[in-house]
Amino acid sequence: MIERIAKKKLTELAASFKAVAVTGARQTGKTTLVRDVFKKKPYVSLENPDTRRFAIEDPRGFLQTYSEGAILDEVQRVPELFSYLQEVLDGSKEKGKFILTGSNNFLLQENIGQTLAGRIATLNLLPFSIKELRKGKYMPESDNELMINGFYPPIYDQQIKADDWCSNYVRTYIEKDVRQIKNITDLIAFERFLYLLAGRSGQELNLSALSVEAGVDSKTIQSWIGILESSFIIYLLRPHHRNFNKVIVKRPKVYFYDTGILCYLLGIKNVTHLNSHPLRGAIFEGMVITELIKERKNAGRDINLFFWRDKSGREIDVIIDDAGQLLPIEIKSGMTIHSEFFKNLDYWLALNASEKSVVLYGGTERQKRSDGKEVLNWRILEKSTL
Numbered sequence: 001m002i003e004r005i006a007k008k009k010l011t012e013l014a015a016s017f018k019a020v021a022v023t024g025a026r027q028t029g030k031t032t033l034v035r036d037v038f039k040k041k042p043y044v045s046l047e048n049p050d051t052r053r054f055a056i057e058d059p060r061g062f063l064q065t066y067s068e069g070a071i072l073d074e075v076q077r078v079p080e081l082f083s084y085l086q087e088v089l090d091g092s093k094e095k096g097k098f099i100l101t102g103s104n105n106f107l108l109q110e111n112i113g114q115t116l117a118g119r120i121a122t123l124n125l126l127p128f129s130i131k132e133l134r135k136g137k138y139m140p141e142s143d144n145e146l147m148i149n150g151f152y153p154p155i156y157d158q159q160i161k162a163d164d165w166c167s168n169y170v171r172t173y174i175e176k177d178v179r180q181i182k183n184i185t186d187l188i189a190f191e192r193f194l195y196l197l198a199g200r201s202g203q204e205l206n207l208s209a210l211s212v213e214a215g216v217d218s219k220t221i222q223s224w225i226g227i228l229e230s231s232f233i234i235y236l237l238r239p240h241h242r243n244f245n246k247v248i249v250k251r252p253k254v255y256f257y258d259t260g261i262l263c264y265l266l267g268i269k270n271v272t273h274l275n276s277h278p279l280r281g282a283i284f285e286g287m288v289i290t291e292l293i294k295e296r297k298n299a300g301r302d303i304n305l306f307f308w309r310d311k312s313g314r315e316i317d318v319i320i321d322d323a324g325q326l327l328p329i330e331i332k333s334g335m336t337i338h339s340e341f342f343k344n345l346d347y348w349l350a351l352n353a354s355e356k357s358v359v360l361y362g363g364t365e366r367q368k369r370s371d372g373k374e375v376l377n378w379r380i381l382e383k384s385t386l
Contacts, residue, residue, distance in 0.1 A: 001032065001036070001157075002128070002132050002135060002136040002138075002153075002157075003036075003135075004029065004033050004125070004132065004298075005129065005131065005132060005298040005299075006033065006123060006125055006297070006298040007033065007036070007037055009123060009298065009299055009300040010022065010033065010034070010037055010123050011037060012300075013096075013121040013123060013300070014037075014038070014095065014096030014099070015095055015096060016095060016121065017095065017096070017119075017120060017121040018089045018092060018093075018094065018095060018096070018097050018098070018119055018120070019085075019089055019096075019097060019098040019099070019100060019116065019119060019120040019121075020096065020098075020099050020100070020120065020121045020122070020123060021099075021100040021101070021108065021112055021116075021120055021121070021122045021123070022034055022099065022100070022101045022122075022123050022125055023101075023102070023105045023108055023109060023122055023123070023124055023125070023232075024105060024124050024125035024126055024232055025105065025126070025127070025231060025232035025233065025257065025258075026103045026105075026169070026172065026173060026177065027103075027152055027153065027154055027169065028125045028126060028127050028152065028153065028232075029125060029153045030101045030125050031073055031101055032153075033125060034071050034073075034099050034101055035071065038071055038096075038099055041069055041070055041071050041099065042066055042070040042071070043070070043071045043073065044066065044070050044071065044072050044073065045073045045074055046072065046073065046074045046075055046077045046078050046081075047073070047074040047077065052077055052078055055078045055080075055081050056078055056080060056081075059078075059080055059081050059084040060084055062081070063081075063084055063085065063088050066098075068097075069094065069096070069097035069098050069099075070098060070099075071098075071099045071101070072098060072099070072100050072101070073101050073102070074101070074102050074103060075100045075101070075102050075108065075111075076102040076104050076107040076108040076111060077102075079107070079111050082111045082112070082114070082115040082116060083115050085098065085115070085116065086115045086116055086119065089116070089119045089120075090119070100112075100120070103176075103177065104176075104177045104180055104181075104231075105230060105231050105232060106177070106181055106227055106230045106231055107180060107181070109122075109230055123297075123300060124232070124297045125297075126151075126232065126257060126290075126293070126294045126297055126298075127150065127151035127152045127153065127257070127258055127294075128151045128152070128153060128156065129151070129291060129294040129295070129298065130146075130291060130379060130381060130382050131381075131382045131383075133151070133156070134382055136156065136157075138156040138157075142271065143284065143287075143333075143362055144271040144274050144275060145271060146259070146287070147259040147260075147263060147274060147280075147283050147284065147287055148162055148259070148260065148263050148268065148269075148270070148271065148274060149162045149260050150162060150166070150258040150259050150260015150261060150262075150263070151258055151259070151260065152165070152169070152258060152260065152261075155260065162260050162263075162264070163264060163269055165260075166260050166261050166263075166264035167264060169261065170194070170261065170264065170265070173231070173233070174187055174190065174191055174194070175187070177231065178190060178227070181227060184224070184227070186216075189214060189215065189216055190224060192214060192215075193210070193214040193216070193221070193224055194228070194233075194265065195265055196210060196213050196214055197210070197228070197234065197254065198256065198262055198265035198266050199266065199279070200254060201254060201255055201256055201262055201279060201282050201283065201286055202253060202254075202255060202279070202281075202282030202283075202285050202286055203253060203254065203282070204249060204251045204252070204253055204254075204309075205225070205236065205251050205252050205253065205254045206251065207221050207222055207225075225254075232257055233256065233257060233261070234254055234255065234256055234257065235254075235255045235256075235257055235289075235290065235293060236252040236253070236254055236255075237252055237253045237254075237255060237289065237305060237306065237307050237318075238252045238306055238307075239251070239252065239306060239307060239308065239309065240306035240307065240308045240319045240321065240326075241306075249309045249310070249311060253307055255285075255286040255289055255290065256286060257290055257293075258290075259283050259286060259287045259290075262283060262286065263283065266279060266283075280333060281332075281333045284331070284333035284362065285317060285331045285333070288331045288360055288378050288381075289305065289317075289318060289331070291378075291381050292305055292318065292320075292381070292386060293305065295381065295385055295386075304320055304321045304322060305318055305319070305320060305321075306318070306319045306321060307319065308328075308348065314344050314347050314348070315344055316328045316329070316330065316344055316345070316348050317329060317330050317331045318331065320386060325354075326352060326354050327354065327356060327357070327358065327386065328345055328348055328349070328352075328354060328357045328358070329357070329358045329359070329360060329386070330342075330344065330345055330357075330358070330359045330360070331359075331360050331361070331378070332359060332360070332361040332362070333361070333362050334361060334362060334363065335361070335362045335363035335364075336363060337359075337361070337363060337365060337367060337375055341359050341361070341375070342359070342373060345357050345359070345373065354372075355372050356372045356374070357372060357373050357374070358373075358374050358375075358376060358386065359373065359374070359375045359376070360376055360377075360378040360380070360381075361375065361376075361377065361378065362377070362378065363377060364377050
């Protein structure tokens with residue numbers, strides 16, 4: 001078993017808060033992680049019908065059974081339990097008493113927000129990072145192979161073919177998780193929307209255009225985007241707030257957290273197809289951005305990542321805003337360094353006083369220029385942080 005980087009932060013949170021919720025997409029290894037960290041705590045799955053019935057019919061009696069605390073898995077299946085859990089936590093001074101997890105992240109977060117806000121810490125667990133894949137000796141040498149496989153643990157530790165696993169994952173997510181969310185009734189329309197959104201990965205989110213193509217109103221599209229975002233299927237990269245000349249774009253860009261899921265939705269099944277696919281650059285870009293997100297999520301840090309684009313089309317793929325210190329990053333899937341890599345950086349740096357800028361790309365040559373620009377292979381993120 002690969003030891004997860006998030007283990008350290010989870011241990012810290014449990015030492016400070018009375019309860020901790022480990023959230024994230026289905027199959028990211030949440031249950032494996034909490035059972036590894038809290039070996040002495042009873043593990044209770046509320047997926048079990050008898051256990052769930054006990055918790056629903058006698059919530060006080062159920063919690064009294066685990067008066068010393070427990071891991072409560074699939075806890076969103078018993079929403080009635082949260083109010084009673086609040087009562088138990090308010091009457092206790094013990095840290096890390098209850099650890100909550102669940103596969104339907106949307107419902108879990110909803111219940112936590114309604115009853116346990118201020119009493120519980122939350123840790124988001126994403127699929128494997130490249131650092132974890134390397135540590136487990138699972139890291140593919142080819143970027144293309146990595147993009148097609150994605151980063152979900154079962155593909156590696158159970159050696160399941162990526163296309164087969166992703167197909168079942170998408171089906172399970174739609175038929176099980178999405179079906180449980182009350183405001184989604186037309187699952188066929190939602191699935192069609194998911195495929196449409198995949199084709200817009202790395203692009204600005206245009207709700208009106210999606211509404212027309214999906215055949216539903218803009219409010220529905222906005223609601224579905226919120227569900228996908230809270231379920232850790234997609235990530236919205238927000239534009240940087242600093243308005244230099246009143247002509248920057250204000251819509252977020254949409255990325256999929258996992259390239260394997262994205263490739264499946266786009267119908268990409270092999271390296272040859274990926275190499276010639278018009279969205280290969282966007283897939284690569286999303287992979288690098290998600291790696292930056294994982295680094296922050298695993299450490300429990302805020303996501304200080306943005307993009308910048310003006311209405312003439314000049315764009316910086318990522319801006320890291322560290323308390324006002326801005327680091328612009330360009331992401332290029334190509335393997336050969338050329339002048340086009342620096343065109344947008346030069347323009348942006350003329351508007352800013354940043355001393356450093358970075359290009360992360362698919363090649364292996366490393367350059368450090370006199371003007372502060374640094375060109376690095378993107379896998380440097382295995383060893384260092386940005």
